[in-house]
Amino acid sequence: MSQDLDPLRRVVAQLARFPGIGERTATRLAYWLLRQPPETAREIGEAVAGLPDAMVTCSVCCDIAATDPCRRCSDPRRSDEAICVVERPQDIAAIEQSGGFHGRYHVLHGAISPLDGVGPDDLRVRELVARIEAGGVVEVVVATDPDVEGDATALYLARLLKPLGVRVTRLAHGIAVGTELEYADRSSVARALENRREL
């Protein structure tokens, strides 16, 4: 086979476009597909092909969602007083799963990174400012990553948003719950020391 089959080689080439999937894995997946009932390839393929048309950017929170405004932005049970700012859409799931936040979200789609040429104008910062200027927001919880870019973004947002009369807070970073001190990574211990609290 391997050369007859333009269709098979095409599938291998297409699957190998996914990050972390090399030609070897793609070949394995393609041959696996051939051993399944034809519906399997059709169902997987159609779900993938239909993804871009099925998703929109929510005009309120900038999340990628099935509807605009998204389910969370139109949920009347959520508080309008707090907005949690995340770098990526998938970060929302982590906050939601914690069960500790019941406000709205805002997705920046990145973080400030001068080295990569990403400034505030490349992020969804303007949309966030507009939401706060519209009133009703008391607190902005910045949930950017604990790295250089996330720190810079948090600092930038604090300076930008505080003058608008909102509290700007940031997720605490320190030793992960369940991690023994002995096995905690250096940066987490450094953050834990920095953010130590009076008992």
Added chain:
Amino acid sequence: MSQDLDPLRRVVAQLARFPGIGERTATRLAYWLLRQPPETAREIGEAVAGLPDAMVTCSVCCDIAATDPCRRCSDPRRSDEAICVVERPQDIAAIEQSGGFHGRYHVLHGAISPLDGVGPDDLRVRELVARIEAGGVVEVVVATDPDVEGDATALYLARLLKPLGVRVTRLAHGIAVGTELEYADRSSVARALENRREL
């Protein structure tokens, strides 16, 4: 997102059907798709969805191919005197890349495995016998895997085909070229001893 988005969750669920791709990887791939131009998801998805309809089983060699008979079965430059028998379609590529075989192929689609309930009737053995009975074949090169199932299949084929007047040979198994004896695995060394040749 993560819950609005039936389409996204659907893609995650579909990608997670692939062997070796868990929900975490599937989620990462789906979000990657969302960051690409829409053509990317469409091209990948359509190639995958179209695979089953694009492939047929070659009625001669039982390989999965774009045409029937397949490119190799209809290639006049190949010798009809030798048939190389493999377990899986993808095994053909390994033989072809070696450049050492110029005959035809036959894909069994498995190996005899009593423990898994796979007998000769579950493999494309009948088709192989028919090819040999049609005449012109001098040698059958059995290229099944060097494991219990591959060995059993090779033995079975030898007993079945020799009475038809063909030579039945099997690929040599031993220490892989480039492997130092010190690092060769036990089974390969055992095979190398078993198959040792007079110099």
